[in-house]
Amino acid sequence: MSNGLNIMNTNGRAKTTDVTKLAVIGRAAVGKSALVVRFLTRRFIWEYDPTLECSYKHTTNIDEEPVVMEILDTAGQEENINREGYVKWADGFILVYSITDRQSFEDVVNVKQYLDDVKKTNVQCVLVGNKVDLLHERKVDFCEGEMAAQDMACAFFETSVSDGREDITEIFHELHRDIKRRKMMENKGRRRSSAQQVRHVFNRMLNKIGNGT
Numbered sequence: 001m002s003n004g005l006n007i008m009n010t011n012g013r014a015k016t017t018d019v020t021k022l023a024v025i026g027r028a029a030v031g032k033s034a035l036v037v038r039f040l041t042r043r044f045i046w047e048y049d050p051t052l053e054c055s056y057k058h059t060t061n062i063d064e065e066p067v068v069m070e071i072l073d074t075a076g077q078e079e080n081i082n083r084e085g086y087v088k089w090a091d092g093f094i095l096v097y098s099i100t101d102r103q104s105f106e107d108v109v110n111v112k113q114y115l116d117d118v119k120k121t122n123v124q125c126v127l128v129g130n131k132v133d134l135l136h137e138r139k140v141d142f143c144e145g146e147m148a149a150q151d152m153a154c155a156f157f158e159t160s161v162s163d164g165r166e167d168i169t170e171i172f173h174e175l176h177r178d179i180k181r182r183k184m185m186e187n188k189g190r191r192r193s194s195a196q197q198v199r200h201v202f203n204r205m206l207n208k209i210g211n212g213t
């Protein structure tokens with residue numbers, strides 16, 4: 001894969017490690033920083049300063065393959081948003097809303113449209129409805145999240161970062177797998193089109209020889 005990193009094995013052979021760049025996006029206070037920190041440290045910390053922008057590098061194994069994840073925890077506050085920069089940088093997006101905040105849900109639906117417009121493609125993403133521990137304050141139904149994810153053609157998770165459910169790791173891993181699948185398809189397409197070009201030139205040469213020109 002083109003977006004890889006060469007790492008030496010113990011036997012001295014170079015091995016390509018996938019590098020995946022993920023941006024975590026959502027309105028202020030939906031739990032983006034808590035989600036990233038939970039994934040990286042398996043801990044939940046109740047209070048963070050509102051994020052400006054924070055990035056992390058994380059090395060892990062997914063499906064028995066070494067992976068480097070670069071994770072950008074973006075600013076939720078509108079005036080801090082430097083969207084174009086991270087949209088172009090990222091391979092995929094974790095779109096987070098809080099099930100207790102209707103506006104945060106509407107925001108991510110609009111953000112997805114914006115991401116598709118900037119990237120000029122249907123971007124790879126997962127949709128995450130956070131804070132399900134606050135069920136009594138629920139403002140967004142499970143099936144609304146599920147339907148939005150269907151429209152976005154992406155995976156959907158409802159979770160609680162504070163409860164520390166197993167699915168938090170799965171959110172990041174699932175997005176990595178989707179990105180990897182997409183890159184493989186794109187590479188295959190590129191290889192096929194260069195093979196087609198070679199075949200085309202070869203056929204023209206054969207025609208010329210056949211015509212005696």
Ligand SMILES: Nc1nc2c(ncn2[C@@H]2O[C@H](COP(=O)(O)OP(=O)(O)OP(=O)(O)O)[C@@H](O)[C@H]2O)c(=O)[nH]1
Binds near residue numbers: 046050
């Ligand atoms: N009850 C509950 N609170 C949560 C959960 N996840 C995060 N929080 C709380 O929500 C608040 C905001 O969390 P952050 O992780 O700072 O949210 P953020 O989206 O990064 O916010 P910005 O940095 O301002 O964009 C904090 O008080 C967290 O403790 C959760 O699953 N359940």
